Amino acid sequence: xxxxxxxxxxxxxxxxxxxxxxxxxxxxxxxxxxxxxxxxxxxxxxxxxxxxxxxxxxxxxxxxxxxxxxxxxxxxxxxxxxxxxxxxxxxxxxxxxxxxxxxxxxxxxxxxxxxxxxxxxxxxxxxxxxxxxxxxxxxxxxxxxxxxxxxxxxxxxxxxxxxxxxxxxxxxxxxxxxxxxxxxxxxxxxxxxxxxxxxxxxxxxxxxxxxxxxxxxxxxxxxxxxxxxxxxxxxxxxxxxxxxxxxxxxxxxxxxxxxxxxxxxxxxxxxxxxxxxxxxxxxxxxxxxxxxxxxxxxxxxxxxxxxxxxxxxxxxxxxxxxxxxxxxxxxxxxxxxxxxxxxxxxxxxxxxxxxxxxxxxxxxxxxxxxxxxxxxxxxxxxxxxxxxxxxxxxxxxxxxxxxxxxxxxxxxxxxxxxxxxxxxxxxxxxxxxxxxxxxxxxxxxxxxxxxxxxxxxxxxxxxxxxxxxxxxxxxxxxxxxxxxxxxxxxxxxxxxxxxxxxxxxxxxxxxxxxxxxxxxxxxxxxxxxxxxxxxxxxxxxxxxxxxxxxxxxxxxxxxxxxxxxxxxxxxxxxxxxxxxxxxxxxxxxxxxxxxxxxxxxxxxxxxxxxxxxxxxxxxxxxxxxxxxxxxxxxxxxxxxxxxxxxxxxxxxxxxxxxxxxxxxxxxxxxxxxxxxxxxxxxxxxxxxxxxxxxxxxxxxxxxxxxxxxxxxxxxxxxxxxxxx
DNA sequence: GCATCCCATGTACCT
DNA sequence: ACAGGTACATGGGATGCG
Numbered sequence: 001x002x003x004x005x006x007x008x009x010x011x012x013x014x015x016x017x018x019x020x021x022x023x024x025x026x027x028x029x030x031x032x033x034x035x036x037x038x039x040x041x042x043x044x045x046x047x048x049x050x051x052x053x054x055x056x057x058x059x060x061x062x063x064x065x066x067x068x069x070x071x072x073x074x075x076x077x078x079x080x081x082x083x084x085x086x087x088x089x090x091x092x093x094x095x096x097x098x099x100x101x102x103x104x105x106x107x108x109x110x111x112x113x114x115x116x117x118x119x120x121x122x123x124x125x126x127x128x129x130x131x132x133x134x135x136x137x138x139x140x141x142x143x144x145x146x147x148x149x150x151x152x153x154x155x156x157x158x159x160x161x162x163x164x165x166x167x168x169x170x171x172x173x174x175x176x177x178x179x180x181x182x183x184x185x186x187x188x189x190x191x192x193x194x195x196x197x198x199x200x201x202x203x204x205x206x207x208x209x210x211x212x213x214x215x216x217x218x219x220x221x222x223x224x225x226x227x228x229x230x231x232x233x234x235x236x237x238x239x240x241x242x243x244x245x246x247x248x249x250x251x252x253x254x255x256x257x258x259x260x261x262x263x264x265x266x267x268x269x270x271x272x273x274x275x276x277x278x279x280x281x282x283x284x285x286x287x288x289x290x291x292x293x294x295x296x297x298x299x300x301x302x303x304x305x306x307x308x309x310x311x312x313x314x315x316x317x318x319x320x321x322x323x324x325x326x327x328x329x330x331x332x333x334x335x336x337x338x339x340x341x342x343x344x345x346x347x348x349x350x351x352x353x354x355x356x357x358x359x360x361x362x363x364x365x366x367x368x369x370x371x372x373x374x375x376x377x378x379x380x381x382x383x384x385x386x387x388x389x390x391x392x393x394x395x396x397x398x399x400x401x402x403x404x405x406x407x408x409x410x411x412x413x414x415x416x417x418x419x420x421x422x423x424x425x426x427x428x429x430x431x432x433x434x435x436x437x438x439x440x441x442x443x444x445x446x447x448x449x450x451x452x453x454x455x456x457x458x459x460x461x462x463x464x465x466x467x468x469x470x471x472x473x474x475x476x477x478x479x480x481x482x483x484x485x486x487x488x489x490x491x492x493x494x495x496x497x498x499x500x501x502x503x504x505x506x507x508x509x510x511x512x513x514x515x516x517x518x519x520x521x522x523x524x525x526x527x528x529x530x531x532x533x534x535x536x537x538x539x540x541x542x543x544x545x546x547x548x549x550x551x552x553x554x555x556x557x558x559x560x561x562x563x564x565x566x567x568x569x570x571x572x573x574x575x576x577x578x579x580x581x582x583x584x585x586x587x588x589x590x591x592x593x594x595x596x597x598x599x600x601x602x603x604x605x606x607x608x609x610x611x612x613x614x615x616x617x618x619x620x621x622x623x624x625x626x627x628x629x630x631x632x633x634x635x636x637x638x639x640x641x642x643x644x645x646x647x648x649x650x651x652x653x654x655x656x657x658x659x660x661x662x663x664x665x666x667x668x669x670x671x672x673x674x675x676x677x678x679x680x681x682x683x684x685x686x687x688x689x690x691x692x693x694x695x696x697x698x699x700x701x702x703x704x705x706x707x708x709x710x711x712x713x714x715x716x717x718x719x720x721x722x723x724x
Numbered sequence: 725g726c727a728t729c730c731c732a733t734g735t736a737c738c739t
Numbered sequence: 740a741c742a743g744g745t746a747c748a749t750g751g752g753a754t755g756c757g
Binding site: 637 | 732734736738739
């Protein structure tokens with residue numbers, strides 16, 4: 001018997017076996033084999049029917065075993081049912097047998113039939129989350145004998161998985177599975193920060209790529225939009241009749257019906273999107289949460305990931321999983337819906353004045369805390385109230401990961417901002433944050449098989465109640481509420497110190513039994529009117545900016561927060577706010593600050609009109625969310641992407657499109673913008689950029705009566721529309 | 725041919 | 740189809756006018 005310690009990076013089922021791949025402590029890659037026979041459960045219509053079914057199936061082909069088991073079938077019922085478990089001899093015959101059984105008149109319901117085999121295997125046999133650190137014993141034929149979890153939950157660094165990033169370049173502008181007639185002309189490869197581009201004859205490029213993969217021997221292959229990218233690669237390789245190996249095992253390419261995941265066995269292809277934002281550590285958090293392999297964890301949406309977790313937990317508890325039938329909600333009268341189906345509470349921001357000495361008090365993870373503290377779960381929130389149960393599903397699933405997120409959030413502060421450890425903590429806590437927020441988001445979601453809209457509404461309601469409680473408490477103590485949104489409240493009272501605000505937060509926390517803290521202490525705070533509203537009297541939610549007591553600037557929802565806003569506009573807006581607020585007291589903002597700000601606007605526009613702004617400061621950067629052929633409108637970033645495609649560059653779903661506005665009013669959309677990477681002129685559409693400056697100025701200054709007429713064009717001119 | 729209104733589309737941001 | 744939302748910019752069709 002052999003022993004190894006390592007981290008699992010992939011599991012898949014082949015025939016009657018599970019393959020488990022791991023990276024060991026001493027840097028080796030190991031593949032182990034475990035037997036796996038899929039099964040499903042069926043509920044007979046009656047006890048007699050059970051006997052008949054048992055008899056019928058006993059001798060059936062592909063049936064390996066039949067036995068009776070007691071299982072929970074309903075989330076909210078203690079009762080167990082006597083079910084027939086049908087074990088199938090092979091995954092290949094699973095669907096066939098299932099179809100046969102479905103048509104049998106004695107069958108009332110079927111269970112565990114829409115989980116992936118790998119989920120079933122992990123849930124019922126392996127019982128260890130993928131990416132876990134484990135100690136394994138295996139025989140000389142690499143058959144898994146035993147597995148033991150090693151706790152590495154306090155580890156900050158990721159497991160020693162290795163990854164290679166790549167992207168392909170072709171001449172085709174539009175991709176579909178049937179349009180692979182254009183050769184691959186280049187292939188970018190990145191491994192541990194080192195980048196190289198493979199170019200030349202297609203056959204050489206592909207062979208080079210294969211040798212790169214073999215030489216670096218990565219566990220993960222990361223690329224944008226894997227289905228399309230790998231699909232394209234596959235078709236080209238097949239067309240050229242090359243025998244290129246990208247996985248760790250030999251496959252006969254001509255016999256594969258599709259490339260993923262078979263072509264890559266022994267490695268995992270990941271989507272660049274998730275990988276880029278959350279890193280390997282984020283992926284590990286998601287895998288372990290969802291009991292999913294990294295490949296699935298990076299691909300699956302929030303709902304599927306959460307469902308996977310729920311199913312795992314229920315299988316562990318002796319439940320069987322009903323098929324996800326999709327849309328279901330309680331049938332209710334319109335009045336009931338109107339009464340209950342309300343979102344979070346927002347207290348309208350007080351606009352039109354500069355608020356001074358404002359405290360922002362924030363709940364820490366309000367929704368998860370409500371779920372856990374109040375036991376709000378799919379099965380506990382009923383039309384007649386909330387049932388108290390200490391093992392309810394949603395709180396159970398939430399609790400551990402809530403604690404874990406807070407742990408990394410706190411731990412992060414111990415490291416230098418931007419350091420490797422800091423980034424790992426940040427990525428982990430962000431990945432966990434997303435899971436936690438979505439646990440709330442999916443609680444009433446119609447695609448969630450356990451979803452209960454009453455649960456979702458109850459969480460919202462309790463969130464509103466908590467906010468109202470805080471509002472009452474602070475108002476009773478003489479504070480002024482200037483704005484509140486869901487889990488944060490902005491209050492002020494003259495001469496209150498930071499310490500006093502902090503003490504108040506602590507007091508409230510104790511009073512309402514939810515953690516709340518002073519998030520920011522503002523010297524000046526300006527809440528903004530709704531941009532869409534022509535009167536300027538309506539308040540905008542989630543849009544404000546301010547100057548903190550420590551001199552830092554803070555903004556929400558406005559231009560400087562947006563990734564697609566050109567650097568020049570961002571820098572302008574930041575400087576504008578600094579100028580505006582560069583005074584001692586709020587009254588001076590209206591006069592001195594505003595006057596200086598107007599001055600700065602003029603200066604900026606002069607610079608722009610005189611063509612003195614370097615072109616790279618004016619780049620607008622947007623993500624292409626769909627492949628080009630799916631777009632109905634030629635929006636500016638789509639135009640830029642089409643231009644790139646015409647120049648022979650491959651653009652794909654998920655790509656960042658950098659472009660400059662050269663002639664916003666041109667009749668032909670493609671002429672309005674130019675892709676930045678191929679643009680070698682200093683010319684830009686100064687009128688368009690002047691509008692953007694004025695928009696940014698208006699956001700900051702509208703409160704003080706700013707009007708853009710003085711600077712040229714009338715308000716609300718739509719520049720992308722105007723003829724040139 | 726052009727101005728204006730209005731809706732659909734699409735991205736980013738927030739919880 | 741597959742967390743829930745809001746805010747905002749833009750394109751482009753419909754409409755009306757000269």
